[in-house]
Amino acid sequence: MEIGLHHYLVVSLVVFLAGVFTVLTRRNAIGVLMGIELILNSANINYIAFSRYGGGGYDGQVFSVFVIMLAAAEAAIGLAIVLGIYRQFETIDVEATDTLRG
Amino acid sequence: MIYAILFYLIAGLTVLSALGVAFTRNVFHSAMCLMGTLLGASGLYVFLAADFVAVVQLLVYVGGILVLTIFAIMLTHQIAEVQVSNRSVGRLPALALVVLIGIAMGVALFRAPWHVEPLAAAAPTTYHIGDAFLNQWLLPFELASVVLLTALVGAIVLSRKELRA
Numbered sequence: 682m683e684i685g686l687h688h689y690l691v692v693s694l695v696v697f698l699a700g701v702f703t704v705l706t707r708r709n710a711i712g713v714l715m716g717i718e719l720i721l722n723s724a725n726i727n728y729i730a731f732s733r734y735g736g737g738g739y740d741g742q743v744f745s746v747f748v749i750m751l752a753a754a755e756a757a758i759g760l761a762i763v764l765g766i767y768r769q770f771e772t773i774d775v776e777a778t779d780t781l782r783g
Numbered sequence: 784m785i786y787a788i789l790f791y792l793i794a795g796l797t798v799l800s801a802l803g804v805a806f807t808r809n810v811f812h813s814a815m816c817l818m819g820t821l822l823g824a825s826g827l828y829v830f831l832a833a834d835f836v837a838v839v840q841l842l843v844y845v846g847g848i849l850v851l852t853i854f855a856i857m858l859t860h861q862i863a864e865v866q867v868s869n870r871s872v873g874r875l876p877a878l879a880l881v882v883l884i885g886i887a888m889g890v891a892l893f894r895a896p897w898h899v900e901p902l903a904a905a906a907p908t909t910y911h912i913g914d915a916f917l918n919q920w921l922l923p924f925e926l927a928s929v930v931l932l933t934a935l936v937g938a939i940v941l942s943r944k945e946l947r948a
Binding site for chain 1: 942
């Protein structure tokens, strides 16, 4: 069977769902960040698959480079915040940090 | 034929390790599974004739973000989680929600009339991407540099020790 657009879209769908599940169920803040990385990767797979099969030139690849760049910035800031939380609370459980809860 | 087998191998690696990230209890194992997903995605980009993005994926994700994540895991000792599920969203409701989203997106995916054109021959992409960055996407490109600089300074400010005089 010929490998077509749908194959890539299905792979990306499963990666996206795994990412959403990770974000929803993790209590560890680093785990949540890893789920976000999965979601961004699935978006990237879609961008490049559409750019290859839709005949749209190189715009999809340019956008995926932007996504990778923003993911790097997000990971750096997110992990810095996680380390700050760890220094403050001695834990990175996202449910222990509820100081602002009324 | 060998093309299809290779594709299924790489797609299987991507999907299985993504599920591994979602379902393992140990965060360090999750990070190792994340590496599988990132490598698999890079392989998929090669299949899609996106050589530049595949290499960028390897350099930035596997060489940068993943190493940073593992550093953070090592610095915060709570690697093994006794209780994985969140109190606000339990595992089963989360699974149900994800399955619902998956069904909706799967139906949309197979019903939608995607615009597909015949494949062009695979050609080196780096020249064209650089050209697009410095012509059509120049403003976003420069904005991206500003974002990266801001993130760099912000990460330093957030993670240094407070100095009190």
